[in-house]
Amino acid sequence: MINIPIKSDTYIINANDFSVAGKVSSDIKKDLKKLGIHPKIIRRTAIVCYESEINIIIHSIGGKIVFELYEDRIVINSEDRGPGISDIELAMKEGYSTATNEVRELGFGAGMGLPNMNRWADEFRIESSSKGTLIKMTIFL
Amino acid sequence: MKVSDIKNILDANVLTCNNIDKCISYAFGSDLMSDVLAYINEETVLLTGLNNPQVIRTAEMVDVSVIVFVRGKQPTKEIIKLAEENDITILATDHIMFTACGLLYSNGLRGLDEQ
Ligand SMILES: Nc1ncnc2c1ncn2[C@@H]1O[C@H](COP(=O)(O)OP(=O)(O)O)[C@@H](O)[C@H]1O
Numbered sequence A: 001m002i003n004i005p006i007k008s009d010t011y012i013i014n015a016n017d018f019s020v021a022g023k024v025s026s027d028i029k030k031d032l033k034k035l036g037i038h039p040k041i042i043r044r045t046a047i048v049c050y051e052s053e054i055n056i057i058i059h060s061i062g063g064k065i066v067f068e069l070y071e072d073r074i075v076i077n078s079e080d081r082g083p084g085i086s087d088i089e090l091a092m093k094e095g096y097s098t099a100t101n102e103v104r105e106l107g108f109g110a111g112m113g114l115p116n117m118n119r120w121a122d123e124f125r126i127e128s129s130s131k132g133t134l135i136k137m138t139i140f141l
Numbered sequence B: 001m002k003v004s005d006i007k008n009i010l011d012a013n014v015l016t017c018n019n020i021d022k023c024i025s026y027a028f029g030s031d032l033m034s035d036v037l038a039y040i041n042e043e044t045v046l047l048t049g050l051n052n053p054q055v056i057r058t059a060e061m062v063d064v065s066v067i068v069f070v071r072g073k074q075p076t077k078e079i080i081k082l083a084e085e086n087d088i089t090i091l092a093t094d095h096i097m098f099t100a101c102g103l104l105y106s107n108g109l110r111g112l113d114e115q
């Protein structure tokens, strides 16, 4: 039954909450370790999850990450409530960023987040409107 | 080289110590965490001038277990606690990034583009 997840968790992510940035990805990573998933798969999952977590915090007004583990793959869904990305093609370019100085001081805002997700996920799908952004990333086991 | 060699070469302080005998062949120096997330794919020592908890989080995501803070940056208690929780060794050196990287390179560490 390949379409029923073995494990599924939803994590709420608040906008502008830098103090816990990375906590969700860290929890997901620890869960995957316990499940004995291959370290390279864990690392790629952690990276795409972390970049989406940071993006929800710094660019959106809040959202969630839904983690799903299937027999043959991991799916990370990142969903937020806006303001959305008006030009996705531009946002996907390496180096393009609208991040504030505060975010840059944290070491982010280099415009490499979406390219990193696209790079480390086997499948990357993004949809966005003023109501929010939806990113689905699949990593095959 | 071992983490203890890195400590000696950089004249560094060890602030959290879990794996001083660990062997490392590669180093990556950056203040941009997304670059770390883009390039690191091996057991690597991370050198950075950035001093905040996101450094530890980033290292955790890519399985980096040794971080060197350069330019005399002193990590906060929060950073040290997070590093301890994740079994990450932190070193701190007064050398600037360029010098620290140069010293490690001339002693045998290599860049990730030289694999
Ligand atoms: N969830 C999001 N909501 C709104 N805008 C976003 C979102 N994610 C990314 N963006 C836009 O796309 C740009 C590029 O994103 P990214 O590649 O992650 O770089 P960075 O986060 O470093 O700016 C951001 O600067 C922002 O303008």
Ligand SMILES: [Mg+2]
Pocket (backbone or CB within 6 Å): A051, A054, A055, A108, A109, A112, A113, A114
């Ligand atoms: Mg980003």
